[in-house]
Amino acid sequence: MKRKLLSALICAALMIHVGATAGAATKVSDGVVKIGVLTDMSGTYSDLAGHGSLVAVQMAVADFIAKEKPDFKIEVISADHQNKGDIAAIKAREWIDTEKVDVIVDLVTTSTALAVMKVAKEKDRITLVSGAASTPITNEQCTDTNVHWTYDTYALAVGTGKAVVKQGGKTWFFLTADYAFGKSLEKNTSDVVLKEGGKVLGHVLHPFPAQDFSSFLLQAQSSGAQVIGLANAGNDTINAIKQAAEFGITPKQSLAGLLMFITDVHSLGLRATQGMYLTTGFYWDMNDETRAFSKRFDWDNRHKPTMVQAGDYSATYHYLKAVKAAGTDDTKAVMAKMKATPINDFFAKNGKIRVDGRMVHDMYLAQVKKPEESKYAWDYYHIRQVIPADQAFMPLSESVCPLVKK
């Protein structure tokens, strides 16, 4: 029995190893391209990233091998960073030093992303951030070994903030998660609100993570603002929306979920979220390509990919293609190749990686459907507007990233 189990385990381990074929060999350090998926495997963001991110990366590797027939081995490993910067940095260091990891993917809170980017820069390895959202990742703290793939707080603000002000939501009050991401999201959004002629009446910071939002919601309520901007994510957003309905805040005042994932909408249900605007980098039900990907992604018929997970696939595939084209896994050469090649897949059309590491692509403004408009499982969004790549992200002219030459 024990032996059977052992051999099963070895088989499973070998499944992600891939045999090399002879030919003009790609020069790969340590004989293998090793991809580390570092994400929140158990905490508040583990549905929107977590295991699904690992699945997406494994899919990208399998597809790459089937299609491109590389002459190098690829291996995927994963770990839980628990949304803590120090743990993430230690894991990254260990991976690079002892496991010889070449690229670290996902990174779902800003603190972990920034910490790991620093380690990777020091050790000359690549980071592909898909989960975290703060703009400093490609702005004040940008590195030349990092790509920020899926979205950022600037894009969210431009999408949702603008749309809500245009719908008549002129006065805002923010409910902000008390860490880098929440503050970054609040700042980007209030900039947009002010620019569009709106007014910001105030804000309250809440601990991260929090369960009970009633105190904070009452403060938002007594501000009299038309719009309560939720500058938080995951379970915090879910609980805030749920309790806002309970205290009769909605529909008198409206909520703007500044970062909402499809998993949040799924958890809350359409009754609680109908009509809300949200900005997303990906929606599974947009066209045949996205639907095909999502169908394959759904490993147990209960999941659809979030934008973070779809972004992980896209980033990993693009990275592997760059390794093949460059003929080496040397960081500098691969980064140059990645930046030189446009991204065209189910996730992005004509996406480009800028000098600051920002991958710019079209974003989408979605509105959550009414319960009666939803025809099948996970049929949740109307895509109301495509936000073109050049408007969705912070222009390089406003950037303070040292890599941007002015």
Added chain:
Amino acid sequence: MTGIFGVSIQGLFGQLLVGLLNGSFYAILSLGLAIIFGLLNIINFAHGAQYMMGAFLAWIGMRYLGVNYWWALLLSPLLVGAFGMLLERGMLKKLYKLDHLYGLLLTFGLALIIEGLFRYRFGISGESYPVTELLAGGKNLGFMFLPKYRVWVVAASLVVCFGTWFVIERTKLGSYLRAGTENPQLLQAFGVNVPLMITLTYGYGVALAAFAGVLAAPIFNVNPVMGSNLIIVVFAVVVVGGMGSIMGSIVTGIGLGLIEGIVKSGMIANLLSSAFDSVPVAGSIVYPIKLLLSPEASAVTIFVIMAIVLLVRPAGLFGRER
């Protein structure tokens, strides 16, 4: 000026009421912990997981079996309580003679396993449990909108809390329980089946957690970590109240909920600002205190109080030195 220290009178009432609502949750959860610790000397770290199980059973019942809220409120605690009794008979029983630490480790491990299983099956985002028709909506009190459901939660938890207190402190059954805490051997010599009593007590403590879970289901998102988010706070409540003290846990639970509500309103931080910010030296001395009492630090308020209480009264506010 529209109110006290930047917060309107209406706002203050609202915050106090919200504090009371949260306090009643703390009370009912810490009560279960106190009973279990009092009689079994077990620090039940699985309490949060049992609370979560209560909420999830209610949701599963509604989703798959059509069990309504009121039945869930009865059945879910019974089932989870029975599960607790199995746990007591199968595992905890073997630990009574050992140090507290073993019970703590066992229940902590169990909590991790239970949460892991739920996370594996249901994911972290959790599920929505709707408020039952009868308690949906609310009343506008002028100074705030009071959801009917929250009133029900306060009423239900107060009734259960004081009912439990009455049974333990004022009835014959309760006197057995208290005697069992003092001297189980002697009580057994009088012909009382002490092991059975212990099993039932643990089951009741666990059922209280599940009851709180069902009460919480329509308010919070039902997710696998809802218990572990709360349990640390509840432990602090028990420690402040005095380990094992029934009345202590009820009163402290509600009291700390109220204090937390006031801190979340930002009133104290505003008060300190207006009093000291213009004073050169005092301003900078008060600054860290102000920071500690600002809304974003509300998650640590209870622990600060715990630290102070432990310094002054190591056995807790209502505890007895042993």
